[in-house]
Amino acid sequence: MRKSLKIRREAGQEKAMIFGIGTDIAKVSRFEKWVRNQELIDRFFNECEIVALCDDSDREKRMRFLCEHYASRFAAKEAFAKALGTGFTGLELSDFGIKKNESGKPEFYFGEKTRGIIEKICGKDAEIHISISHEKEFAVSFVVIENHKGVQYV
Numbered sequence: 001m002r003k004s005l006k007i008r009r010e011a012g013q014e015k016a017m018i019f020g021i022g023t024d025i026a027k028v029s030r031f032e033k034w035v036r037n038q039e040l041i042d043r044f045f046n047e048c049e050i051v052a053l054c055d056d057s058d059r060e061k062r063m064r065f066l067c068e069h070y071a072s073r074f075a076a077k078e079a080f081a082k083a084l085g086t087g088f089t090g091l092e093l094s095d096f097g098i099k100k101n102e103s104g105k106p107e108f109y110f111g112e113k114t115r116g117i118i119e120k121i122c123g124k125d126a127e128i129h130i131s132i133s134h135e136k137e138f139a140v141s142f143v144v145i146e147n148h149k150g151v152q153y154v
Contacts, residue, residue: 019122019145022082026071026139028064035066046097048109049073071139072132073098079143080108080128090117098130106132123147 034040041050051069076098081088095111108128110118118126125148132141 017147019126019147020083020085021145022079022084022143024075024078024082024141026075026078028067028071028134028137028139031067031070031074032063034070035063041070042094044077044093045070045073046094046109046111048099049097068134068139072134072141075139076106076108076130076132076141076143079130079141083128083143083145084118084121086117086121098132106130 034044049070051066077093077096080096081091084091092111092113096114097109098106099109101107108130118128122145127146127148129144129146130141131143133139
């Protein structure tokens, strides 16, 4: 089904429009085998997201932290792909990731290939907002993509 364009303008100015939204939930325990397999981590996560499983006094607590960390970031990647409307087609999961800004807010980091895809689909001025949460068994993420071209796909 082909999407049509709807353009909204007020007083000659283009407004920011929501291009897409996406949400995803991940079961934290699923990521224990990922944490133990560096090849999986390298395949699905950007270097800015990778945290080592080090030998410390409370290994079980560290494992739980890492599982929550990777589950929440994978949910964010899924939510982003849904908001973009492409699924993972054309995306390399290791080319983008989530890191915290100086205030601790999670933000996406996009590699060159992913930035090109975003610009092609959403425009150069697209803004991508993310919310991440996790609690024991589950991690959830919500993503909103805004474009500032005044164009909305419906």
